Amino acid sequence: MKIPQLSLFVENRPGSLRPPCKVLADAGIDLLSLTVADTEEFGILRMIVVDPDGARQVLTAAGFVVKVTEVLAIEVPQRPGGLLVILDALEAAGQAIEYMYAFAGVTYRRRVDGRAVLVFRFADPDAAVRALAKAGISAIAPAELQS
Amino acid sequence: MKKPCCQAAPGGFHPESAPDFLPRPQLRDLQLARLQLSVRNAFEHVALFRARMEERGLTADDVRTLEDLGKLPFTTKSDLRDTYPFGMFARPLAEIVRLHASSGTTGKPIVVAYTQSDLDTWASVMVRSFAAAGVTRSDIVQNAYGYGLFTGGLGAHYGAEALGATVLPISGGNTERQLMLMRDFGVTAICCTPSYMVHLLERAQEMKIDTSKLRVGVFGAEPWTEAMRQRIQAMSSMKAYDIYGLSEIIGPGVAVECSCQHGLHIFEDHFYPEIIDPETGRVLPDGEEGELVITTLSKEAMPMIRYRTRDITALETAACGCGRTIRRIRRISRRSDDMLILRGVNVFPSQVETALLAVEGTVPHYQIVLTRAHGLDEMEVRVEVTPEVFSDNVRALESLHRRLEKSIEQTLCIRATVRLVEPHSIQRSEGKAKRVLDLRQSSS
Numbered sequence: 001m002k003i004p005q006l007s008l009f010v011e012n013r014p015g016s017l018r019p020p021c022k023v024l025a026d027a028g029i030d031l032l033s034l035t036v037a038d039t040e041e042f043g044i045l046r047m048i049v050v051d052p053d054g055a056r057q058v059l060t061a062a063g064f065v066v067k068v069t070e071v072l073a074i075e076v077p078q079r080p081g082g083l084l085v086i087l088d089a090l091e092a093a094g095q096a097i098e099y100m101y102a103f104a105g106v107t108y109r110r111r112v113d114g115r116a117v118l119v120f121r122f123a124d125p126d127a128a129v130r131a132l133a134k135a136g137i138s139a140i141a142p143a144e145l146q147s
Numbered sequence: 148m149k150k151p152c153c154q155a156a157p158g159g160f161h162p163e164s165a166p167d168f169l170p171r172p173q174l175r176d177l178q179l180a181r182l183q184l185s186v187r188n189a190f191e192h193v194a195l196f197r198a199r200m201e202e203r204g205l206t207a208d209d210v211r212t213l214e215d216l217g218k219l220p221f222t223t224k225s226d227l228r229d230t231y232p233f234g235m236f237a238r239p240l241a242e243i244v245r246l247h248a249s250s251g252t253t254g255k256p257i258v259v260a261y262t263q264s265d266l267d268t269w270a271s272v273m274v275r276s277f278a279a280a281g282v283t284r285s286d287i288v289q290n291a292y293g294y295g296l297f298t299g300g301l302g303a304h305y306g307a308e309a310l311g312a313t314v315l316p317i318s319g320g321n322t323e324r325q326l327m328l329m330r331d332f333g334v335t336a337i338c339c340t341p342s343y344m345v346h347l348l349e350r351a352q353e354m355k356i357d358t359s360k361l362r363v364g365v366f367g368a369e370p371w372t373e374a375m376r377q378r379i380q381a382m383s384s385m386k387a388y389d390i391y392g393l394s395e396i397i398g399p400g401v402a403v404e405c406s407c408q409h410g411l412h413i414f415e416d417h418f419y420p421e422i423i424d425p426e427t428g429r430v431l432p433d434g435e436e437g438e439l440v441i442t443t444l445s446k447e448a449m450p451m452i453r454y455r456t457r458d459i460t461a462l463e464t465a466a467c468g469c470g471r472t473i474r475r476i477r478r479i480s481r482r483s484d485d486m487l488i489l490r491g492v493n494v495f496p497s498q499v500e501t502a503l504l505a506v507e508g509t510v511p512h513y514q515i516v517l518t519r520a521h522g523l524d525e526m527e528v529r530v531e532v533t534p535e536v537f538s539d540n541v542r543a544l545e546s547l548h549r550r551l552e553k554s555i556e557q558t559l560c561i562r563a564t565v566r567l568v569e570p571h572s573i574q575r576s577e578g579k580a581k582r583v584l585d586l587r588q589s590s591s
Contacts, residue, residue, distance in 0.1 A: 007537075007539035009532045009537050009544075009567070009569060009570075010569065011567075011568055011569050011572070016569070037541050039541060039544075039545060041548075041566055041567060042532075042544065042567050044539060044541060044544070046539070061353070063353075063570055063571045064569070064570065065532050065533065065534050065537045065569075065570050066534075067534075067537055067538070067539050069539045098540070121539075
C-alpha cells in the first residue's frame with residue numbers, strides 16, 4: 001500500500017523550516033514523519049502528514065513548491081537483522097531503494113509493540129509492493145495512519 | 148487643449164496615426180524643415196548648445212540637409228545633470244506648463260520641461276502608440292505606470308484619454324486592489340512595466356482572479372525579452388506590445404510595436420533617429436547595431452539635439468506588414484546603463500535571462516548579485532525554483548543546478564555561481580525589476 005509523501009523545496013539557511021511547519025500548524029495538520037535531504041545550498045523537506053491533500057493545498061496557497069510522491073511505510077521487527085528480511089526481498093526482486101527514513105509517528109491502527117516502521121522511496125512503488133507481498137511483507141495503508 | 152478624439156478605425160489606425168503612413172520623400176521634407184527649426188531653437192536659447200556649435204564654427208544655418216546633422220555635437224545625460232535644474236530650457240518658465248524629473252538615485256536628478264504644445268505632441272504620439280497596439284476608444288485602460296514625476300504615468304494617461312479610451316488611473320502598486328478593479332471593471336487593456344505585469348498575472352493565478360478580458364498590454368520603461376513576451380502571452384489572453392521612450396526625449400511614446408510585433412516604429416516626424424558606433428561616434432548605416440541617438444524635431448521647451456540614449460539597437464528599413472512607412476528600431480536588447488563590467492567582461496542581464504531560458508524552457512524569477520572577494524568580482528545568479536522544475540530527487544535538482552551554471556558560462560563566457568532559492572524569495576518590484584544587486588562597493 002502506497003502512502004502519499006509531500007516534498008518541499010527549502011533553502012539551506014537558518015529558519016527555513018519554520019514557515020512551512022507554521023503553515024501546517026495553522027491549518028491543524030499533524031506531521032507523522034519527516035526528513036530533510038540536504039545539499040550545501042538547498043534541502044528537500046519530505047513529510048508524511050495526516051491530511052496530505054489539505055496540506056498540499058495550504059502549502060501551495062502559501063507559495064511553496066510542493067510535490068507529492070508515493071512511498072511505502074513498512075513494519076520492521078525490532079531485533080538484530082529485522083531489516084534484512086525486507087532488504088532480501090527487495091534485492092531478490094531487483095528493486096533499488098532511492099531513499100529511506102524512519103517513521104516517527106508512533107501510532108497506527110495495527111501497531112505491534114517491538115516493531116519499527118521505515119519509509120521507503122522506490123522508482124517503481126507498485127513493483128516494490130508486489131516484491132514485498134511475495135515475501136509476506138505488507139506495507140501500512142494510508143487509512144491506518146493516525147496521529 | 149487637445150481636440151477630442153475621433154472614432155478609431157479597426158486595424159490599428161487612428162486619424163492621429165496619419166503621419167505613420169507618409170510617403171518617405173514627404174516625411175524627409177517634413178523632417179528637414181522641423182530639424183532646422185529645432186536646431187535654431189536650441190542655438191538661440193540654450194547656452195551650452197550654442198557654445199558647442201561655435202567651438203566647431205557652426206551656426207544654425209549650417210543645417211541644410213538631414214545629413215548635416217552628423218556635424219552637430221552630441222548631448223549626453225551628464226549635460227542635463229551639469230545644467231541642473233533649468234539650464235537646458237529653451238523657453239522661459241512662463242511658457243512652461245509641466246516639469247518632470249528623474250529620481251536622481253545616481254546623483255542630481257534630470258529635469259525635463261514641456262510647453263502646452265509639447266504636451267499636445269506627447270499625447271498625440273501616445274495616441275498613435277496605443278492605436279498601433281490596437282487599443283480603441285471602446286477599451287478600458289488600466290494605467291499602472293507610476294504617476295508623478297516619472298513620465299510613464301501621465302504620458303500614458305493623457306494619450307489613452309486623447310484616444311478616447313476609458314482610463315483607470317490606478318498608478319503602480321497595491322497589487323490586490325489592481326486585480327480586484329481589473330476584474331470588477333472588466334479591464335481590456337493595461338500599461339505598466341513588463342515585470343510588474345508578470346507579478347500581477349502570478350497573483351491573479353494565486354487568487355484565482357479571471358483576467359480573460361485583458362486583450363492588449365503595452366509594456367515599457369525597462370528592457371525585456373521576447374521570452375518574457377511569450378510568458379506574458381501564455382499566462383493571459385492578451386497580446387503584449389513593447390513601447391519605448393525616455394524622459395529626455397519626451398517620455399513614453401517615442402517608438403512602439405504594431406500588431407506585427409516585429410520591431411518598434413519610431414515616430415520619425417517628431418524624433419529623428421541615428422545609430423552610432425558608441426566608441427567612435429561615427430554614424431552607422433541602417434541595419435547595423437549601435438547606440439541610438441535621437442534629435443527632437445518639434446520640442447519647444449527642451450530641444451534635444453543628438454541625444455545619446457545609451458540604448459543599443461539597429462534601424463530596420465524593410466517594409467512592415469502593417470503598412471507604416473516610419474522606420475523601426477529593433478527591440479532594445481541592452482541598455483548600457485545596466486551593462487555590468489565583470490572582471491573586464493561586459494555582461495548584460497538579458498544574456499543571463501537567455502541562458503536561464505535555454506535550460507528551464509521559461510524564464511524564472513532571477514536576480515544577479517555581484518560581490519567582490521579578495522579583489523575579484525563574483526557573480527551569483529539567484530534562481531527561484533518553479534513547480535515545473537522542482538523534483539523530489541536531490542540528484543535531479545543538482546543536475547538542474549549544474550546545467551544552469553553551464554548555460555550561463557556558455558552564454559556569457561564567464562563563470563557564475565547559481566543558487567536555487569525558494570519561490571517568491573526574490574523581492575518583486577512594483578516598478579522596474581531590480582535584476583541586479585551590485586554589492587561590490589560595499590564589499591570591496
